[in-house]
Amino acid sequence: MEGQSIKFGKNFVTTEEFLAQGHTFCTGCGEALALRLACKALGRHVIIANATGCTEVCTSPLPVTSWRVPWIHTLFENTAATASGIEAGLKILMKKGKTPEKNIKCVAVAGDGGTTDIGIQALSGAFERNHDFLYLCFDNEAYMNTGIQRSSATPYGASTTTAPAGKLSIGQTTWKKNLPEIAVAHNIPYVATASPGYPFDLMNKVKKGGDIKGPAYVHIFSPCPTGWRHATDLAIEIGRLAVETGIFPLYEVENGRYKLNIDRPKLKPVEEYLKTQGRFRHLLDEEIEKIQEHVNEEYAKLKAKVACFST
Amino acid sequence: MSERIGLEASHAAAEAARMADVDVIAAYPITPQTHIPERLAEMVANGELDAAYIPVESEHSAMSTCVGAAAVGARTFTATAGPGLEYMHNVLYVASAMRLPVVMTVANRALSAPLSIWGDHSDAMSVRDTGWIQVFCQNSQEAFDMTLWAFRVGEDAGVLLPVMVHLDGFHLTHVTEPVILPEQEEVDKFLPKFHYPFALDPDKPMTLGAFAPPDVYSEAKVAQEVALRKSKAVVIKGFEELGDIFGRYYHPVEPYKTEGAKTLLLTMGSFSETAKTVIDAKKDRGESVGLINLRLWRPFPFKELRQAVKSAEILIVFDRCISFGGPGGPVSSEIRSTLYDEKQRPKVVSFIGGLGGRDMSAKDFEYVIDRGREIAENGSEELYETVGIRGKVTDIRG
Helix, strand or coil, X not given: CCCCEEEECCEEEECCCCECCCXXXXXXXXXXXXXXXXXXXXXXXXXXXXXXXXXXXXXXXXXXXXXXXXXEECCCCCHHHHHHHHHHHHHHHHHCCCCCCCCCEEEEEEEHHHHHHCCHHHHHHHHHCCCCEEEEEEECCCECCCCCECCCCCCXXXXXXXXXXXXXXECCCCCCCCHHHHHHCXXXXXXXXXXXXXXXXXXXXXXXXXXXXXXXXXXXXXXXHHHHCCCCCCHHHHHHHHHHCCCCCCEEEECCEEEECCCCCCCCCHHHHHCCCHHHCCCCHHHHHHHXXXXXXXXXXXXXXXXXXXX | CCEEEEEEHHHHHHHXXXXXCCCEEECCXXXXXXXXXXXXXXXXXXXXXXXXXXXXCCHHHHHHHHXXXXXXXXXXXXXXCHXXXXXXXXXXHHHHHCCCCCEEEEEECCCCCCCCCCCCCHHXXXXXXXXXXXXXXXXXXXXXXXHHHHHHHHCCCCCCCCEEEEEECCXXXXXEEEEEECCHHHHHHHCCCCCCCCCCCCCCCCEECCXXXXXXXXXXXXXXXXXXXXXXXXXXXXXXXXXXXXXXXXXXXXXXXXXXXXXEEEECCCHHHHHHHHHHHHHHCCCCEEEEEECEEECCCHHHHHXXXXXXXXXXXXXXXXXXXXXXXXXXXXXXXXXXXXXXXXXXXXXXXXXXXCCCCHHHHHHHHHHHHHHHHHCCCCCCEECCCCCCCCCCCC
């Protein structure tokens, strides 16, 4: 089953699949694509700890599984803690000679709810304790598996089932929680954002995060046709538009040093991104303007951080 | 040669984990459990124990980390108390259902509110149905022995279940008593190396913790139930092996001077030792009394209990927990249910006491036995009586 490497420009990608076909992700799911690419980047020498959520439910209905790498799911809120045990357990067993020495990376996989809401305490603890693990957050910006309920990663103005747009509400009334920045605040060696719209950038970051010693965090933008109400052939395009408008910039923070991976001289207007999705359909010009201002401001802040390290 | 030294029960539990050569300890500090992780952290810091000590940020993560570590085949230990046990409640079910033999000491503590750092069994009773093997300890020696035994039984290839060892908070955890520590060779003879057959390994990929649709879930849960009930054979075998190697024999149900006794008192944990002194005194006065120390709580020892009480006329059950709005203390209600179908059975009388660290003196147990006999003879409108409560309590009725 060993795969070959196929060359795409300057990038090599294995033909081997670690997330097998037969899973039950929705048609056009951005998360499934990103996960598949992430697994290719990581290879076979991993143990995956998966939080409850779309990924878990779509890949592991007993008695079948889509996983060709060792995989464990326990609960929703504790994935970083489960990963802590896997990492520390393997390390001590190898040190004591109870398990043969092998290079195995522990990778935690969770959605935005499992990361930015219910799992944030376990994640913060695992970062602080400096476990050697990679955490991948697949951010589809709401509790999609349970039926599109808002999370703290839901963007301002999006309509969800628990923050619906109505006569008195625009839907989500708070700004998206910035989890990559929270990860950076833990002074971990590697934090990055990625999008399936930029597959090689995504794979390179996941690989880098897997190779780095210590905690690494990659926040992966995961377009969701079901929850965002966009056409099923648009995940890649929306993944790119989010970057091109500055809504979801692609950057890395290596040992505290910021680097913008895609830096466009001029951002596209946010409206181009918002209009692709039914969840923003109700927004009036003034709200779109407010979002534009916020994006401009956040992007400028990010650029300033990048500038700190470019001199 | 084994040595006899003064050891706090908490340190005895830690000593057992050290002699078991535990690989991973993940713990969060909570009174009155603190002396256990503190001692283990000290052992790791001094090189007396080669283990990963993971100072997690919560009890929820303590148990989750243990689950992860056990899933790669590590011998795993943690300790908690009261609210900490409640906080990891969700994960307890995962550990047992995924057949991960984590060992945990519980320094039994009351639950808030009002906040109480002191002991009772509310925490233990709330995790009754989590699928763990559970035992109660009377003294420091047992804290050592039961911890070691917990690894032996839980890790047995025919069991693979987590084990909870209950120590009464403060009343036992903070008491220094003589403990006989065995030689390492004796421990190694008793406790084989841990081999987890389903360890996560890239060379042999497995999916653990997959979700179960309705056509699978029931079968999975019944299989778990059968596994826990079947573990009783290994529970008893473990007690026997422990006795053969260390000379101290334990049993699921431990009768004390019950032969021919008309009235029996049933207690759990460290209070059994106080109750024994009362039995001694009453026996000296010619009263027909005896004590049952219930050691094994899960899997429940139905057969042994029925056997132990079948000749008695009155069985007084002492609980350290209220089952609010329920049929009395959780232990007494289980005992009643255990005996219901028996043709010959004692009358069961229920008492609750020792809540939130309230002491139960010898005098209090004297009262429980005397009053229990009175209730058995004359009846009572109340479902149970709370020992030493101030003010008149009425309307605790079915």
